[in-house]
Every structure is written in structure tokens, then in C-alpha cells.
Amino acid sequence: MNSSGKKEDEMKVTDILEKKSTRRSFVKNLSIAAAAGSAGLVTGGCVSLGKSEEMGLKWEEYFKSNYRLMTQEEKDETVARLVRLAKIQNDADIQISNQEPRENVLYGYAFNISRCKGYMDCVEACVKENNLDRKAKTQYIRLFEMDSGQLDPTSGDGKYFHEVPVEGKFYMGVQCFHCENAPCIKACPTKATWREPDGIVVVDYDWCIGCRYCLAACPYWGRRFNWGEPEVPKEEMNTKQHYLGNRMRMKGVMEKCTFCVQRTRQGKLPACAEACPTGSRVFGNLLDPNSEIRYVLKNKKVFRFKEELGTDPKFWYFID
Amino acid sequence: MKKIFLSSGLLFLMLGTVFLSAQTVMASGGSVIDRIHAADKPFDSMGIESAHHLPVKTVLAQESYQGGTFKVLARKDSITRFRCSVCHTDKKVLVSDGALFTHGDIVINHGRGNDRLACIECHDEKNRDFLSDAEGKQIDFDHSYQLCGQCHFRQKRDWLGGAHGKREAYWAGERVVRNCTSCHSPHSPAFETKMPATYSLPLDK
Numbered sequence: 399m400n401s402s403g404k405k406e407d408e409m410k411v412t413d414i415l416e417k418k419s420t421r422r423s424f425v426k427n428l429s430i431a432a433a434a435g436s437a438g439l440v441t442g443g444c445v446s447l448g449k450s451e452e453m454g455l456k457w458e459e460y461f462k463s464n465y466r467l468m469t470q471e472e473k474d475e476t477v478a479r480l481v482r483l484a485k486i487q488n489d490a491d492i493q494i495s496n497q498e499p500r501e502n503v504l505y506g507y508a509f510n511i512s513r514c515k516g517y518m519d520c521v522e523a524c525v526k527e528n529n530l531d532r533k534a535k536t537q538y539i540r541l542f543e544m545d546s547g548q549l550d551p552t553s554g555d556g557k558y559f560h561e562v563p564v565e566g567k568f569y570m571g572v573q574c575f576h577c578e579n580a581p582c583i584k585a586c587p588t589k590a591t592w593r594e595p596d597g598i599v600v601v602d603y604d605w606c607i608g609c610r611y612c613l614a615a616c617p618y619w620g621r622r623f624n625w626g627e628p629e630v631p632k633e634e635m636n637t638k639q640h641y642l643g644n645r646m647r648m649k650g651v652m653e654k655c656t657f658c659v660q661r662t663r664q665g666k667l668p669a670c671a672e673a674c675p676t677g678s679r680v681f682g683n684l685l686d687p688n689s690e691i692r693y694v695l696k697n698k699k700v701f702r703f704k705e706e707l708g709t710d711p712k713f714w715y716f717i718d
Numbered sequence: 719m720k721k722i723f724l725s726s727g728l729l730f731l732m733l734g735t736v737f738l739s740a741q742t743v744m745a746s747g748g749s750v751i752d753r754i755h756a757a758d759k760p761f762d763s764m765g766i767e768s769a770h771h772l773p774v775k776t777v778l779a780q781e782s783y784q785g786g787t788f789k790v791l792a793r794k795d796s797i798t799r800f801r802c803s804v805c806h807t808d809k810k811v812l813v814s815d816g817a818l819f820t821h822g823d824i825v826i827n828h829g830r831g832n833d834r835l836a837c838i839e840c841h842d843e844k845n846r847d848f849l850s851d852a853e854g855k856q857i858d859f860d861h862s863y864q865l866c867g868q869c870h871f872r873q874k875r876d877w878l879g880g881a882h883g884k885r886e887a888y889w890a891g892e893r894v895v896r897n898c899t900s901c902h903s904p905h906s907p908a909f910e911t912k913m914p915a916t917y918s919l920p921l922d923k
């Protein structure tokens with residue numbers, strides 16, 4: 399803010415700290431000092447080295463800013479801290495990427511309602527890929543078993559568990575549609591959720607205060623809230639993570655489908671599209687006229703769910 | 719100490735909110751449809767290096783996609799008893815080996831109603847290492863889409879374009895798609911009825 403330090407008194411503060419200091423790191427240093435003081439009082443200075451490293455990292459984490467305001471350096475730092483914390487706290491060797499969106503890419507999705515057989519391989523793959531809470535059985539994707547003629551999933555059965563497909567029924571998958579004009583983003587009071595330039599709607603889990611306004615605002619059942627501490631068995635954890643994607647969430651924060659940002663920015667298909675055995679899920683770059691998704695939009699009968707709401711989702715349904 | 723927590727947190731929150739709102743306003747573009755219409759230049763997805771190494775065997779398709787080439791998953795490698803001509807010779811066969819040699823395990827469930835297809839409607843009668851189409855043209859097992867497409871031409875058209883079937887692993891990089899027979903058993907092509915992989919709990923909304 400004022401690292402130039404023109405005023406006299408500011409100069410003094412800088413001198414005291416013996417280094418150039420931004421307001422942020424100033425407050426941070428102050429509070430670390432305070433913490434060290436109080437920790438000393440309570441524990442009498444018997445903090446083990448591992449514990450104090452963990453505490454230090456957590457402090458730094460507490461004072462980081464919203465992901466969108468971070469410089470590349472700060473992004474790398476927080477990623478390094480989170481990787482280290484996972485090692486200290488769970489002895490887990492994870493990788494967290496902060497790969498940026500690619501230019502001229504806008505992700506889009508199409509779902510073939512005349513091909514889906516309701517097998518739910520997509521749901522299973524998504525849970526594993528995205529480290530979803532096994533205890534609360536969190537799932538980003540919902541599949542609805544529908545009577546022919548219906549087109550509104552609210553009238554379908556989202557809890558079926560019998561041999562599929564059932565004669566005379568069809569299956570409709572619903573997940574976050576990554577709306578261009580997303581009501582969830584507008585509802586968020588802390589700007590903890592936003593649309594990335596490649597169209598993916600993400601949540602900064604460290605900035606979310608868990609108010610759940612976004613959940614109420616989303617017309618498509620796109621958001622999932624962590625009522626408890628998410629649990630994933632260590633041996634099942636996907637260690638290839640992204641800061642805005644499948645890194646471990648905490649209790650009290652919102653999460654959602656990210657089009658598998660950790661995969662798609664590497665050129666891979668989202669886990670659901672890769673897992674689907676029927677080819678009902680088409681994914682690709684909407685800005686590439688040669689992509690499969692563009693072929694579907696141009697040549698098939700497509701529609702978007704609740705189009706009249708003006709949310710401008712990037713998820714289409716189509717029929718053969 | 720708590721106070722420092724709260725007040726500093728609040729300060730960042732306010733500053734962040736003001737700054738980020740400004741960003742959102744600046745970033746808002748046209749609708750998706752407008753952006754799609756405006757994008758008419760092909761995207762160079764080969765520029766995504768991470769999408770280049772597929773650990774599967776592929777062959778160049780003998781068809782074109784959007785004027786360019788693409789690859790399909792090779793098929794011959796996954797046919798357990800290929801080459802067929804190893805057995806299909808003029809040599810005499812013992813009756814006791816009959817079960818093994820006559821493909822007694824294969825049930826044909828392909829064709830309309832009781833009008834099931836016979837083996838030689840797809841397999842070449844003379845050279846068992848090939849398939850053959852209705853005009854008797856030999857077709858390689860790796861390119862079976864040429865055979866399937868003679869009846870299922872709508873599906874083939876969609877498959878060529880990308881609305882039927884699926885790409886292998888990557889949306890970017892070279893286009894590699896599954897062959898018809900990667901997903902459908904040619905002898906019984908319809909998908910089976912089975913239990914779903916998992917189930918869902920009721921939504922909390």
C-alpha cells in the first residue's frame with residue numbers, strides 16, 4: 399500500500415521492523431508475536447519443533463488473501479504451505495497445482511439423455527477424483543430417473559437403486575452448470591466464489607464463510623455444503639490436486655463441481671466424462687469450432703435446463 | 719488476541735470485497751452463445767503438452783474429422799485369438815476340440831427380432847483375418863466402424879462428428895476416439911441391464 403513510505407512516522411515503523419513492510423505483513427508479524435507470547439505463557443515454551451512449524455504455517459495461511467488477489471509468488475507460497483501441512487498433519491504426500499486458465503478456452507458440456515443408462519459410473523468416478531466426503535456421502539452429480547415426456551428433474555427419482563436402465567425411463571444428469579451469469583456468484587457476500595476466464599465457477603475454500611447464500615441461490619442443485627469435517631480414507635485420496643479444485647475442504651465451507659479443474663487444465667476430460675461407459679457425456683472447448691461440443695451444439699437438438707432464468711449455463715442436454 | 723483476529727479479518731474482507739467487485743464488473747462479457755458465434759478460429763489444442771501421451775495403441779482412422787485426421791483405438795490387439803487364420807485352415811479338427819474351435823460361447827444377439835445376423839454377414843468368408851461389408855470389400859478389424867456404419871449410418875455420422883461414442887482420456891491434443899467395438903460387443907451390441915455403481919442420498923435442499 400505505502401511501501402514508498404513518504405511520511406515521517408511511516409518511516410519510523412519501517413525502521414523498527416528493519417525491513418520494508420506492507421500493512422498485511424505488519425499485522426501478521428504483530429499477531430505472530432502475540433501468539434508466540436501467549437503460547438509461551440500457556441505451555442511454558444515446551445512446544446515441539448514440529449508443532450511450532452505447523453503453528454507457523456497455519457498462521458501464515460490465516461493471513462493469506464483471496465486467491466484472486468494473490469500474486470503468482472503468493473500463490474506458490476500458499477500451495478507450498480498446504481503441501482507441507484498435509485505432510486505434517488496427515489503424513490500425506492500431495493501435489494497442489496495452481497495452474498492458470500488457458501487462453502481461448504471456454505469449457506462446455508453436453509449430456510445425451512437418449513444414451514444415459516443410469517449406471518452412475520460418473521458419480522463414483524467423481525467422488526474418487528474430487529476427494530468428496532465419504533462420511534456424508536457427498537456427490538456433485540445427481541442422476542434422475544425420469545418418465546418419458548418429463549423434462550424437469552424435480553419430478554424424477556434421484557434416489558433409485560435397482561437394475562438400470564428400466565424400460566420406459568430415461569436418465570438425466572445434473573451437476574453445476576457453470577453458468578456464465580451465475581446467481582451463486584452474485585449471492586456470495588465475501589466474493590469467495592467466481593467464474594474463471596475459462597468459464598469454470600470455483601470457490602476459494604479459505605475465503606468462504608459458510609453462509610450458504612450461494613446454495614440457496616443456485617437453481618440447479620449445484621452446490622454442496624460441508625456440515626462436518628470431510629473424511630477421505632488416506633489410501634483413497636487423490637493426491638493430484640488443484641487449489642481451486644479437489645484439495646481437501648474443511649468443515650463449514652461450500653464446494654461444488656469444478657469441471658475437474660485439476661484435470662481439464664491439463665487437457666484431460668473430467669472424471670465423469672472419462673468414466674461414462676455409454677458416451678453420454680461430451681466435454682470440450684466451446685471456442686474451438688472443431689471441437690466435439692461445438693458439433694453437438696450445431697447438429698443436435700439441444701436445450702438447457704431452466705433457460706428462461708437467464709443464468710446462461712454452459713451445460714446442454716441433447717437427444718440423438 | 720481474538721480481537722486482532724477479528725478486526726484484521728474484517729478489514730481484509732472489506733477491502734477484498736470492494737476490489738473484487740470492481741474486477742467482476744470489468745470481466746463480464748457477452749452471453750455464451752455470443753461468444754461461441756464469435757469464435758470461428760480453430761483452437762490449437764496440440765499446444766497443451768500434457769495431452770500428448772496416451773498409453774494405448776491407436777491407428778489412424780480411414781475417415782476424416784472436420785477435414786482433418788483422427789485416430790481410433792486399435793482393436794486387433796484385444797481380440798484374444800487373433801490371427802484367425804491360425805485355426806481357420808483346411809486342417810482337420812478332432813471332435814473333442816470342437817467346443818473350442820467352433821466359438822460355441824458366442825451368442826448372437828444382433829439384428830432385428832428373430833432375424834439374427836449370421837457370422838459371415840460381417841466376417842469375411844474366405845479370409846478370416848478380415849471382416850467384409852455387404853459388397854464383399856475386406857475390412858480390417860481395426861477399422862470395424864466402416865462395417866458397422868453400413869447399417870448404423872446415423873450413429874456413424876454422429877460418431878465422426880463427436881456426438882456418439884467418446885474420446886479417449888483427453889479433450890485436447892490429437893483426437894483419439896474409441897472404436898465401435900471398444901464399447902459395443904459386436905455379437906450383442908446393446909448395453910446390459912445392471913445395478914448402478916452407487917446411489918444418492920436425498921438432497922438437503
Ligand code: SF4
Nearest residue numbers: 574575577582616620
Ligand atoms: S449451476 Fe448453480 S452453482 Fe453452478 S454456476 Fe450455476 S448457479 Fe452457480
Ligand code: SF4
Nearest residue numbers: 586606607609610612
Ligand atoms: S457459502 Fe461460501 S461461497 Fe457460498 S455464498 Fe457463503 S461465503 Fe460465498
